[in-house]
Amino acid sequence: MNTTILAFGIVRELFNGASKKMELPEGATVAALKNRLESDYPEIKKLRSYMVAVNNEYADDSLVFRAQDEIAVIPPVSGG
Amino acid sequence: MNTTILAFGIVRELFNGASKKMELPEGATVAALKNRLESDYPEIKKLRSYMVAVNNEYADDSLVFRAQDEIAVIPPVSGG
Amino acid sequence: MIDVKITEELLSAASCTEGLTDGACGGLAVFIGAVRSETKGKKVLRLEYECYPSMALKEMKKIAEAAIQACGAKQMRIHHRTGILYPGDIAVVVVAGSPHREAAFEACRYAIDTLKKTVPIWKKEVFEDGEEWISAHA
């Protein structure tokens, strides 16, 4: 499954861009994506925490990606 | 002792004026003034409560008036 | 910084920030009290505010000082309007500034709560069929 992972803030800087194309196996979960990200970008493990958002909602680790999902990596927010 | 009692809000309306000249005995206390007010203006007793201020400070019933004191009757406040 | 004022002039939103967003305080907590168009289902035509100016300013200053002492706010503004106000008009603006928003909220809340209890300001509500000094009677 071809996906485009959106990135913001410090993750955008780690990605060196606002998004990253990534090939994920069919049936891949959020947890699998996190493993992949942490292996490709070990700096991610140093964050206080981070979330994955799917279609503009925070997603659980167990969520299975579907085609057309909008996927984003959300480092610790700091609005206000 | 000649005094001028300042009045505001509903007490100003009871006094039919923003102040009232009043002769008080030497050594009169706030409590004595209150008795006098309640006898001259029985409507005052119907208020939820009221205070006397002396020189811009809320005064206890036991305070003894001195010449030149600025005396005011303070009905329940409702600012804001 | 303490800024207390009683005025017959219009109060506007500008009072919320004017001279306060100077980079020293990250958070401003503000309370804006405006005249409601209805009270208990009755249409309000206008409110008539009066005050005992010298004492009211003194009490407002005390409140601002206590809010700084007790809550840790750094900046306190309390502006109150008097005279004749119509629905939608702003009657009071309370601003508390602090590097930390908890302190700002506490100071703002303390100030408006205390103002309503201690500051010698009175309002009369005028309806189509009568008028009433607010809080005067039990």
Added chain:
Amino acid sequence: MIDVKITEELLSAASCTEGLTDGACGGLAVFIGAVRSETKGKKVLRLEYECYPSMALKEMKKIAEAAIQACGAKQMRIHHRTGILYPGDIAVVVVAGSPHREAAFEACRYAIDTLKKTVPIWKKEVFEDGEEWISAHA
């Protein structure tokens, strides 16, 4: 009424009251977050805010809805600025309107507290000698 906005334009005090003091709500509780000139004694040159617009607006709307449901506020406004901000600039304005000030304060407090936890907006502090994404690391 719910009004959420993310903008690169200046936020001003006008956002605190515009369209809100219509006579329906007696009390507006407001939080104004401005850029501080110092963090832990270090001079801040500027803040760079970015956001995930579609999700941020969705989360801001959720917060406004929850504040109305849980606290009883009637009007909620959340405006957030993004882009490059300098000390003193307003980054966020949260307004909660209610006939009762307790509800307004609670709703305002809830909204800014929750915004800081859930809304995908990020800021980088830029100092004379470096920069830092706020809250990124423990």
